[in-house]
Amino acid sequence: MDIAWSVFTPWHSLAGGLLIGLAASILLLANGQIAGISGILGNLLQRKGLQSWRLAFVAGLILAPMLLLPLLPAIGPFRPSVPIAESMDILRLLAGGFLVGLGTSMANGCTSGHGVCGLARFSPRSLAAVLTFMLAGFATVFLWRTTWGLPL
Amino acid sequence: MKSTLSSLIAGLLFGAGLLLSGMVNPSKVIGFLDIAGVWDPSLALVMVSAILVSWIGVQLALRRAAGADADADAAEGAPQRDIDRPLLIGSALFGIGWGITGFCPGPAVAALGMGFWPAAVVAIGLLPGLWVGNRLSG
Numbered sequence: 001m002d003i004a005w006s007v008f009t010p011w012h013s014l015a016g017g018l019l020i021g022l023a024a025s026i027l028l029l030a031n032g033q034i035a036g037i038s039g040i041l042g043n044l045l046q047r048k049g050l051q052s053w054r055l056a057f058v059a060g061l062i063l064a065p066m067l068l069l070p071l072l073p074a075i076g077p078f079r080p081s082v083p084i085a086e087s088m089d090i091l092r093l094l095a096g097g098f099l100v101g102l103g104t105s106m107a108n109g110c111t112s113g114h115g116v117c118g119l120a121r122f123s124p125r126s127l128a129a130v131l132t133f134m135l136a137g138f139a140t141v142f143l144w145r146t147t148w149g150l151p152l
Numbered sequence: 153m154k155s156t157l158s159s160l161i162a163g164l165l166f167g168a169g170l171l172l173s174g175m176v177n178p179s180k181v182i183g184f185l186d187i188a189g190v191w192d193p194s195l196a197l198v199m200v201s202a203i204l205v206s207w208i209g210v211q212l213a214l215r216r217a218a219g220a221d222a223d224a225d226a227a228e229g230a231p232q233r234d235i236d237r238p239l240l241i242g243s244a245l246f247g248i249g250w251g252i253t254g255f256c257p258g259p260a261v262a263a264l265g266m267g268f269w270p271a272a273v274v275a276i277g278l279l280p281g282l283w284v285g286n287r288l289s290g
Contacts, residue, residue: 004183004192009174013197016173020198021205023166028209029216030158035166037257042282053159060163061258062265065171067164069266090273092252097260097274099249101281104257106242106289111256112166114243115199120206128235129243136247141185144251 024117027057036113037061038104103133167262173198176263178254178270185251238289249281 024035031053040054104110107129109118114133118126174180175198183192250256255263255274263271 001187002190004190007180007183007192007194009194010197013173013194014201016169016171016175017198017201017203018205019165019169019172020202021169021207021209023162023164023169024202024206025209025212026158026165027162028206028213031155031162033159035162037261038282041257041261041279042286045279045283046286052156056156056160057163057166058261060160060165061167061170061261064164064167065176065262065265068168068171093255093270093273094277096249096251096253097255097277098281099245099277100253100256100260100274101249101278101283102285103242103244103246103249103281105282105285106238107246108239108242108289110246110258111250112258116202116206119199120203121210125233125235125239129239132240132243133247133250136244137185137251138187140248140251141182142188145186145189 020112020116021120024112024120028117034113034117036109036117038101038110039108039113042105107133166258167265169198169202170259170262171266176259176266176268176271178259181254181256181259182251185254242285 027033027035033053035057040057043049044051044054044058100110104113107114109115109126109129111133114123114126114129119130170176174194180192181195183190184195186192246256253270253274255271257278260271260274260278264275
């Protein structure tokens with residue numbers, strides 16, 4: 001296995017994860033809610049239950065990068081890598097987005113709900129979900145690059 | 153009102169974490185999923201520190217829950233069900249979509265705030281996907 005040392009960002013990643021864990025803890029302790037993004041979006045779509053905290057959370061999620069991006073030069077070494085729009089075709093993004101929505105709603109959770117919150121409380125269901133979506137993700141990227149020879 | 157404010161703060165911190173960790177960058181996520189190629193393990197470290205800090209939150213909630221049932225329910229999560237077919241099939245479909253796009257739901261929403269157009273396209277696919285999946289689950 002070759003490690004991509006030139007793009008590996010251990011300190012940014014650990015610090016970012018710390019903020020994500022802090023956010024999940026605040027939502028759990030102050031609101032009694034699980035920070036699962038697919039669940040929050042799904043419930044907003046279905047107009048189910050109390051919505052104000054969900055809307056506020058999603059607003060924060062969108063606002064944070066808007067507020068932080070202009071400040072980035074001042075953050076120094078903690079500069080994140082900004083997404084690059086190259087080699088992204090629309091059909092691929094639409095189809096992939098649909099599968100992400102369909103799959104996470106069937107499984108009742110995604111990288112945040114199962115991956116972070118679920119594993120933090122040692123849920124066997126979440127562990128099964130995480131192993132499954134990780135393996136499916138590894139296999140998809142592998143086939144994409146090798147068998148089908150498509151650009152990543 | 154108070155619960156709206158705490159939730160807004162949690163959303164802001166979550167979005168900041170996704171930005172700082174580089175997880176709003178789909179090419180970085182695909183770099184993690186390309187485990188057989190030249191592998192970028194960054195995402196694994198995001199998970200490690202996020203889980204460790206969340207674990208502290210869960211422990212605090214459980215400790216506080218001694219007298220309050222609502223807390224205990226949240227800390228323990230939804231009523232535990234078996235590892236069933238929808239969980240495994242859904243997770244596999246999610247993994248395929250994640251591998252194709254490099255986006256899971258959180259980063260797709262956060263990257264919208266950066267005006268990153270591929271995130272908007274993913275979101276247009278994501279919402280009907282969520283809707284159909286919720287219909288299937290009843």
